[in-house]
Amino acid sequence: MNYEPRMMEAEAPLGLSDGTRRRRRWPIVVAIIVVALLALGAVRLMTAKPAADAVDSKAQIPPVTVLVPGQTMVAHAISATGSLAARVDMPVGVVGEGGLVRQVYVQPGTWVRAGQLLASIDRSVQAETAASLAAQIKVAQADANIAQSELDRARALVDRGFISKADLDRKGATRDGALARVKVAQAQLAETQARNGRLDIRAPASGLVLTRSIEPGQVVGAGSGVLFRIAKDGEMELRAALGQSDLARVAVGNSAQVTPVGSTQVFAGHIWQVSPVVDPQTRQGIARIAVSYNPAIKPGGFASANIMSGQAPAPLLPQSAIQSDDKGNFVYIVNARNEVVRVPVTVGQVSDAGASIASGLTGSERVVAQAGAFLNPGQKVTPILQNKRN
Template sequence: MNYETQLVGDPAVVIGDDESRRGRKRLLIGGGIAVILVAVAAWISMRGGPAAAPSATAQVPVVTVVSPGQSTVARTVSATGSLAARVDMPVGVIGEGGMVTRVLVQPGDWVRAGQVLATVERSVQTEQIRSLAAQLEVQRANAKLAQAQLDRAKALVGRGFISAADIDQRTATRDQAEAQVRVAAAQLAEQQARTGRLDIRAPAAGLVLTRTVEPGQIVQAGGGGVLFRMAKDGEMEMQAQVAEADLATLRANNGATITPIGSKAQFAGRVWQVSPVVDPQTRQGIARIAVPYNPAIRPGGFASAMITSGSGSAPLLPESAVQNDAKGSYVYIVNAKNQVERRDVTVGQVSDAGVAVTGGITGTEKIVTSAGAFLAPGQKVKPELMKAG
């Protein structure tokens, strides 16, 4: 029989293999039980001990609520559309046309009514004016001579040298000569007017928007196209596309705020015309909003508008009270049982004063002002009323 020799206290004590194995087994079992007991003790400690029983009711969160009542708020209509000159004036050739010799303005220039924008070559017309002016002088000389002959004849008629018939003849000659003077003067004035129309002039005071002509270009009356475009007095407008239902609420002189796309600047405007027709395809009409001149208002650009169409009564809530999800806008209200309920709402004008709610609530409810994202329908809460402000 094999023995394992081990010194424990007395060197003479010898422990066999079987007894050694049993000792180690008991040691392992005891250690495992101890570990389990420690784990159980720790779990009980974290749970508050065996004497700590769960509370009868969970902790109820306190939420701030408001009963906003009804406030006077502006009714507004949102729209988008393009910017344009309020009175867009195309400028072209009204004379005979010809080769452009000078262009005197650039886009962005302000011009007065009648100011020359460009000139057309006029050498032939200038010579025609000189010819007609000379013919006028000839006719004036003839009229002067006819008048002198008539005056001499009248001096001799009393002495019997000139008959009454001769006086009549000389009077007719004088009248004819004076008529020829008037004809020549009219022809000269006509040619001068024609020549003057070779100058391309501004039809009214305003802002030059575009220029499509250069020196050396040949232009023709009626076929030269638009050489310049102007905005009369620099006045601009937004042609807002408005839904059919909203169009019925708009009137001339309604105020509006215009925001050009890509800009944070806002400009005050006023509706000056509401379209009497609606596009049958888009079911939209145009509200034309007049805007004073500003370099940021560029015709052809795009803008959004907020048009004030009147005022009415509606609950006014803080922005934090209104939540949004895939179903739309909603608020949480606290019912008589102090439970949270979801209420879908329709949102109107948003301003510094708050969010106007045009549908879904009456304003008498207790509406959660904040922390709505952490609540759930049916949850028990403790409401704390706050005055609407």
């Protein structure tokens, strides 16, 4: 009887019922469950990490398209620069003694024909001299006619004995002298007319007038220099400077493409002359490339040219495969370990078919065809062979 009251007295101060004690146990149970779940997740994460790392490693190796270019017959081109000029540049000056310029008939850019009058010089004095000589011819001809008549009459009388043989000879000599004076007067007139004709400045051949340095009222003479420059038949040329090795690879007849500086037009031409000597200072020679007339081709200007000098086998790549930086042109190839390797190259002829590689590749390499700008040397890649060049 005394035990139960003591127990009740001991528990009474706590004031806790069975339901209250159960509620206080729940947070502890939940905490234990959370800790157990976290431990289980950590175990699973540690178990799955190697597999995930393997998957991520595979995902980081990018696929790239590669091609094996091989060898293709491509036209071998030589690049050169030079000055534009008339193929045959004809200077025109004063042929005769000159004088006062009366009129100029052409301007630069005018097409002229052979013998066409370019300018005329005053000839008033020369015209009077020619008229005087023409009159002298008539006088000499009249004297010759009289001498011939007297000779004819003397021949009729010599048989009758009225005129001696000696008189007949003298009259014959008189007639011959008169005829000679006629010829002298005719020759003097012809000379004067030829001199007068040289006062006209005429085109020596058909072509295009390039320059004019003469005006009406100007006095010109033998020391006046070049008054007109004419490009014969309007033909132009590029005087391309080539190194000694390149000069040895070109020949007369090789085709070329000429592009004047500042123009996008390309003009077809051909080599018509190769310099037989090399400048000992520059080690260069001149290949003269003939091109047809076009207003965009201006003598004295500068132009570039691509000269075709036969065909040779070379790797042919799409332009997307060729990269460039401050060190020059290069391509990326994939080696046997599927690693990216940078290879410097020299680009040859570029056409719609692609760009030929003059040096740096043999054609057996696996060349990255596209997206090379996103790769780095030594990077691992998954090569995908391209069967057909784009």
